[in-house]
Amino acid sequence: xxxxxxxxxxxxxxxxxxxxxxxxxxxxxxxxxxxxxxxxxxxxxxxxxxxxxxxxxxxxxxxxxxxxxxxxxxxxxxxxxxxxxxxxxxxxxxxxxxxxxxxxxxxxxxxxxxxxxxxxxxxxxxxxxxxxxxxxxxxxxxxxxxxxxxxxxxxxxxxxxxxxxxxxxxxxxxxxxxxxxxxxxxxxxxxxxxxxxxxxxxxxxxxxxxxxxxxxxxxxxxxxxxxxxxxxxxxxxxxxxxxxxxxxxxxxxxxxxxxxxxxxxxxxxxxxxxxxxxxxxxxxxxxxxxxxxxxxxx
Amino acid sequence: xxxxxxxxxxxxxxxxxxxxxxxxxxxxxxxxxxxxxxxxxxxxxxxxxxxxxxxxxxxxxxxxxxxxxxxxxxxxxxxxxxxxxxxxxxxxxxxxxx
Numbered sequence: 001x002x003x004x005x006x007x008x009x010x011x012x013x014x015x016x017x018x019x020x021x022x023x024x025x026x027x028x029x030x031x032x033x034x035x036x037x038x039x040x041x042x043x044x045x046x047x048x049x050x051x052x053x054x055x056x057x058x059x060x061x062x063x064x065x066x067x068x069x070x071x072x073x074x075x076x077x078x079x080x081x082x083x084x085x086x087x088x089x090x091x092x093x094x095x096x097x098x099x100x101x102x103x104x105x106x107x108x109x110x111x112x113x114x115x116x117x118x119x120x121x122x123x124x125x126x127x128x129x130x131x132x133x134x135x136x137x138x139x140x141x142x143x144x145x146x147x148x149x150x151x152x153x154x155x156x157x158x159x160x161x162x163x164x165x166x167x168x169x170x171x172x173x174x175x176x177x178x179x180x181x182x183x184x185x186x187x188x189x190x191x192x193x194x195x196x197x198x199x200x201x202x203x204x205x206x207x208x209x210x211x212x213x214x215x216x217x218x219x220x221x222x223x224x225x226x227x228x229x230x231x232x233x234x235x236x237x238x239x240x241x242x243x244x245x246x247x248x249x250x251x252x253x254x255x256x257x258x259x260x261x262x263x264x265x266x267x268x269x270x271x272x273x274x275x276x277x278x279x280x281x282x283x284x285x286x287x288x289x290x291x292x293x294x295x296x297x298x
Numbered sequence: 299x300x301x302x303x304x305x306x307x308x309x310x311x312x313x314x315x316x317x318x319x320x321x322x323x324x325x326x327x328x329x330x331x332x333x334x335x336x337x338x339x340x341x342x343x344x345x346x347x348x349x350x351x352x353x354x355x356x357x358x359x360x361x362x363x364x365x366x367x368x369x370x371x372x373x374x375x376x377x378x379x380x381x382x383x384x385x386x387x388x389x390x391x392x393x394x395x396x
Contacts, residue, residue, distance in 0.1 A: 026359060030359050033359060035355065036369065038373070038376070038377070039380075172383075172384035172388065208392060209388075
């Protein structure tokens with residue numbers, strides 16, 4: 001456990017007045033507050049540090065203790081005794097302080113802080129409601145999993161949460177499960193759980209939003225004469241009629257055979273099929289001759 | 299017709315210990331919408347998260363109303379760009395995997 005220099009964190013020197021502490025804290029809070037830095041883990045970590053520094057330096061008693069024993073906190077047997085006495089006094093005498101309603105819950109304080117001040121909540125005597133931490137997690141899905149609505153059980157912070165993943169979820173999409181984050185303190189609301197989806201595609205079918213794109217090999221004779229082929233889609237096999245004299249690269253749009261539209265049950269994008277015509281190879285001399293005859297007849 | 303859930307502004311202000319004039323100012327700037335029922339102001343519950351965010355900006359970060367407007371606009375842009383980035387990343391994957 002390392003010593004934490006709260007003055008350095010707030011960018012002030014030891015002679016800073018309470019007003020200087022407040023100003024430095026507010027300035028940094030505006031930079032790193034989670035509301036201003038959505039989905040930014042670094043900013044959140046920085047915000048917790050400056051919040052902790054402010055928690056100590058804005059409280060005259062804590063600041064005094066920190067200044068007196070801070071760097072020698074590991075040898076503070078005497079300090080411990082004094083701390084306990086002060087905590088007992090504090091429990092009966094402290095009044096309410098300020099604080100961020102979106103501020104840190106107990107677990108957001110460093111080990112150093114907890115060691116020196118007896119835990120995040122101890123001695124604070126605050127009645128301010130703190131919203132619980134927001135949790136983030138990632139779910140990895142295959143494309144075919146994202147094609148159908150299904151349920152999954154997640155373990156977040158030791159708790160099992162069963163969620164429904166709607167069909168059509170996008171790679172990189174984040175959804176919020178309200179109230180499933182960290183528990184609030186002093187009656188504050190729970191944080192939220194943010195789930196990001198990573199959708200891997202190991203199929204030959206490409207996805208762009210709700211539309212799917214598939215390259216299909218078409219044999220030369222069906223392309224020339226027309227016919228019927230069967231292709232694989234995410235929804236099973238589909239029969240397609242091929243027009244005679246179909247050119248290489250021809251695109252066919254299959255309406256409603258694409259990906260489900262997120263949270264719009266029964267609605268689907270389109271599937272665009274591109275024909276890649278396969279030219280016969282390894283022809284025998286006789287076959288080549290037949291092609292020459294065909295060429296000369298045209 | 300969709301049901302709209304409302305919270306009384308008086309209750310919100312009492313609960314958050316804030317001045318009602320702040321809510322009126324937010325309404326005037328167009329950041330929130332207030333529904334009036336029988337001379338009482340209400341806010342839709344789907345706006346509460348945003349409203350609480352504005353309260354934190356104003357009372358805890360000392361950001362004035364003009365600042366809140368600017369921040370709100372920039373956060374919307376960040377959000378839109380994040381969505382666009384996701385879309386473009388997904389589009390890029392189509393060509394990278396070919």
